[in-house]
Amino acid sequence: MRTRALAIRIIRQFLRDKRTLALLFLAPLLVLTLMHFVFNGQQVKPHIGVAGIAPQMYESLNIKDANLTSYDNQKDAEKALKNGDLDAVFSIVNGQPAILMEGSDPAVSRSVILVLQKALQVNLNVPKPNVSYLHGGEDLSSFDSFGPVLIGFFSFFFVFLLAGVAFLRERTTGTLERLMATPIRRSEVVGGYLLGFGVFTLLQASLIAWYSISVLGMYMVGAVGLVLLVNLLLTLTALTLGTLLSSYARSEFQIIQFIPIVIVPQVFFSGLFNLDAMEPWLQKISYAMPLYYGADAMRSIMIRGEAFSDIQLDIFVLLGFSILFALLNILALKKQRAI
Amino acid sequence: MHVVDVLSVTRRFGAKTVLKDVTLSVERGEIFGLLGPSGSGKTTLIKLMTGIDKSDEGTVRMLGEQMPKLAMLQRFGYMAQSDALYQELTALENLQFFASLYGLSGSRRKERIQAAMKVVDLLDHLNKPVAAYSGGMKRRLSLAISLLHEPELLILDEPTVGIDPVLRQSIWNELTALKERGTTIILTTHVMDEAEKCDRIGLIRNGELTAVDSPEGLKSASGTDSLEQAFIVLGGGVRA
Numbered sequence: 001m002r003t004r005a006l007a008i009r010i011i012r013q014f015l016r017d018k019r020t021l022a023l024l025f026l027a028p029l030l031v032l033t034l035m036h037f038v039f040n041g042q043q044v045k046p047h048i049g050v051a052g053i054a055p056q057m058y059e060s061l062n063i064k065d066a067n068l069t070s071y072d073n074q075k076d077a078e079k080a081l082k083n084g085d086l087d088a089v090f091s092i093v094n095g096q097p098a099i100l101m102e103g104s105d106p107a108v109s110r111s112v113i114l115v116l117q118k119a120l121q122v123n124l125n126v127p128k129p130n131v132s133y134l135h136g137g138e139d140l141s142s143f144d145s146f147g148p149v150l151i152g153f154f155s156f157f158f159v160f161l162l163a164g165v166a167f168l169r170e171r172t173t174g175t176l177e178r179l180m181a182t183p184i185r186r187s188e189v190v191g192g193y194l195l196g197f198g199v200f201t202l203l204q205a206s207l208i209a210w211y212s213i214s215v216l217g218m219y220m221v222g223a224v225g226l227v228l229l230v231n232l233l234l235t236l237t238a239l240t241l242g243t244l245l246s247s248y249a250r251s252e253f254q255i256i257q258f259i260p261i262v263i264v265p266q267v268f269f270s271g272l273f274n275l276d277a278m279e280p281w282l283q284k285i286s287y288a289m290p291l292y293y294g295a296d297a298m299r300s301i302m303i304r305g306e307a308f309s310d311i312q313l314d315i316f317v318l319l320g321f322s323i324l325f326a327l328l329n330i331l332a333l334k335k336q337r338a339i
Numbered sequence: 340m341h342v343v344d345v346l347s348v349t350r351r352f353g354a355k356t357v358l359k360d361v362t363l364s365v366e367r368g369e370i371f372g373l374l375g376p377s378g379s380g381k382t383t384l385i386k387l388m389t390g391i392d393k394s395d396e397g398t399v400r401m402l403g404e405q406m407p408k409l410a411m412l413q414r415f416g417y418m419a420q421s422d423a424l425y426q427e428l429t430a431l432e433n434l435q436f437f438a439s440l441y442g443l444s445g446s447r448r449k450e451r452i453q454a455a456m457k458v459v460d461l462l463d464h465l466n467k468p469v470a471a472y473s474g475g476m477k478r479r480l481s482l483a484i485s486l487l488h489e490p491e492l493l494i495l496d497e498p499t500v501g502i503d504p505v506l507r508q509s510i511w512n513e514l515t516a517l518k519e520r521g522t523t524i525i526l527t528t529h530v531m532d533e534a535e536k537c538d539r540i541g542l543i544r545n546g547e548l549t550a551v552d553s554p555e556g557l558k559s560a561s562g563t564d565s566l567e568q569a570f571i572v573l574g575g576g577v578r579a
Contacts, residue, residue, distance in 0.1 A: 005439030009425065009432070016427040016468075178423030181389055182440040183412040338393035339407045 002184045006192025010166070011199060024162060024200060028154035028208050035150060036216045039143040046087040046112045051077035053092055066115045088112040135304045136219065144219035146272050148298035151208050151218075153270060155231050156238040156291055157263055159201050163242035164255045167193065171336075172251070180337040190243070190329045197239050198232075205231035222301035226308060230301065233318040234294035240325030241290070247332040266291035271299065293317045340403060342367050342492055342523045343388055348397035350383055357383045358546045360397070365525055370518055372537030373527040374570065380546040381527040382420060385496050388525065389417060401492070413441065415492040416485035420500070422477040426470040430461065430480055433469060434487065441488035455483040458513055475506040482510065486517075493517065495526040499533060511536060531566045540566075544574045 014021060051071040069086070071077035077089040081100065087108050089100040099116060101109045136144065170176040179189065209227050212218040220227075245262065249255045269275065269286035272295075286292040297314035300306040308315075343365040350358040358380045365371045373381045386392035387399050390407030399406040402414060424433055434452045438444075443451055456462045459479035464472070472480065478498065485493060498514075499507045511533075514524055526537070534540050534554065541551045550557060550573040554566055561572040 001442070001444070002440050005436055009428070009436045012432055013425060013427045173426075174419055174421035174423040175425060177391070178417070178419050179440070181391055181412065181417040181419070182437065183409060183442070184440050185409065337391050337407075339390060339409050 002182075002188045003191040003195060006184070006189065007195035007199070010193065010196025014196075014200060020162060024158055024204055025207055028158060028204070029211050031154060032147075032150060032208070032212055032216065035147075036143055036218075039146075040141045044108070044111065046108055046115060047085065048112060048115070049077040049080055049086040049089045051089055051091045053090075065118070066112070090116060140219055140303075143216075145303070147212060147216075147218040148302040149270050149272050149295040151212055151227075152231060152234050152294040152298045153267065153291060155201070155205050155208060155235045156266075156294065159197070159204070159235045160238040160242040160263065161255070161259075163193070163197055163239045164246040164249070164258070165252055166197075167243040168246040168249055168252065168255055171246070176336055180333075186330045186333040186337070189333060190240075190326050193243060194236065194239065194326065198236065201235035201239060202228075202232055205235055218302070220302045221305035223307070226301045226311070227298065230294060230297040230311070230315065230318070233315060233322065234290065236322040237290040237294075237318055237325065240322050240329060244325050244329045244332060247329075247335065265289070270295040290318060290321045293321075340367070341365060341400075342402060343525065344398075344400040345384070345388065346398045346400075348384075348387060348394045348399060350380075350387060350392070350394050356546060358387070358394075361543075361546075361548045362397075363541055363548060363551055365523060366539075367523055368518065368521055369538040370514065370524045370526070370536070372534045372540045373525070373543055374529065374531070374534040374540050374566075375527075375543035376529055379543045381529075381543055382496055383546075384543070385494060385525070385527060389415065389494055413488070414490060415494050416488065416490035418481045418485045418493075418495045418498055420496040422474075422481050424469045424477060424480060424484075427468065429466050429468050430456075430472070431465045433480065434465075434484060437484045438487045443488060451487050451489070455486040458486060458516075459483045460509070475502050478502055479506070479510065482513070491522060493522055493524045493526075495524065497527055497529075499528070499530070507533070531570070534566055542570055542573055544570075549574045 045065060045067050047067045047069070049069050049071050051074045053070075069080070071080065071089075074089070074091055077086070077091070078100065080086045081089050081102055084102075087102050091098050091100075097116075097120065099112065101112065103109055131138070133140075167176075170179070205228055209224065209231060213220045213224070241262070245258050246255060249258070265285075266289045269289045270291040275283050275286065293314040297311040297318075300311050300314075341364040343363075345361055345363050348358055348361045349356065361380075361384060373384060375381050383392065387394050388401065388406070390399075390401070390409075390411055393407055401408075401411050404411055425436070428436070431452065434455070435448065438448045438451060452465075453462070456465060459482050461476060461479055461483065464476065469477065469480065478501075482495070482498065485495070493514075499510055502510065514526075515536075518524060528534055537554065539551060539553050540557060542549045542557070550560070550569075552560060557566065557569040557573065558564060561569040563569045563572060
């Protein structure tokens, strides 16, 4: 009953605080929408200058994926490159094709090479390979690819922040001390927080998942129920971790200081970036990061359509993290009351 | 039987000794005041009595039970030094929350909330958010919360700090009325004239209990005619 009373109180406080509600529910949607527009737009056509190539050769290049400009000589083309009008200059020197890159953006450089290779291949009459996909497809954009990770990340991040600050405020305003002078058990305090915040995190997880899939049209072939389950577990981990760490913060500002230490490293190890190039022993750090398991499970469900049995390890590890952090929370409350 | 027994209790925080070998007993039905300047160890002693904190040496007993003990937290009402209230919630919601923590529910809870708010004369402001309360109203609401479960012992940490004289008078009237109904009250204060109203006072200074007696007893023991003088004499004289 005391757990329920605490949960009801947290829910009531939450409903009074419109701005925090907005942060929890609207901020993730806003950021996801921005991400959607940034990474899901039309493919960028590189600007390529072509210098010193015979007209018939120029025609036969027949490049559709780039904006081509013809220059009379190499010098003019290089000048345009320097001015920032071009991304690359393509020329043929002594019968040998040559590309001069602007080079400051590796993504653009790669797309220039891709476009020119494609064009030269066609001209060499090499048969085009038939490409088929095991997962996803030709249309899978980068937003689709890391979207599932983002869904998990935003749920994690905002809940971590809110839970941390809420619990800290309970301590700094003296209400926690007052709470601990009632017959409530330490486990009931942690349970009440889990229950009260749990209601909102469940709503948040559902909203983010629905918005990403139905409104932003994120690629999704798995079960919605599983997405919600993983998201909920991820937010429970964030909730227990946030309240645990807030025991070691003296102010809201010190909660913010946990972001570069606790949140940002998790982003790097969450699968947003390919870790294969990293030292193998460094890669193992990801095993200690809750977001790694959440992101892995979200990707498996949404892109590869995997079932519960395929991702159960991720689910159990997340559950384990939550339980571990909750128990540590109960222990940390001993700082507030001897029993 | 004593309501609270403190037996040669010492409490240290790191290298700092906050309470040194304190021994005192509180009788049933009295108003017992702990008088001392801020930082003297009053709040620490209160926390040891309630079982929120644990002593390094010595024992604390409340109603015969050795502290700290979870079940004993149900037996006393507590009012902390700061107004530990949820500002966003209304007074009623604050009361409902704490009442539930003490195991009150349904019509009994409603009845107790009404009764406690009547004692502190805040019945008309039940549905106001606490953020709209004045400082004095918040103190009275805190007091009402400590009365919810009709405890036989009230422990109040600086109950009248920052309150105007009229309100202070009204809180004292309430405390006296509670005492007459048999409630034991332990409170801390650093105001001398407030200490005069207690049945007995413990003088505390730098973590040491220098004297325990009735206000009159303290004055005659020190040969002075004011509690302030008595505090200086019994506390080991004026310090440079």
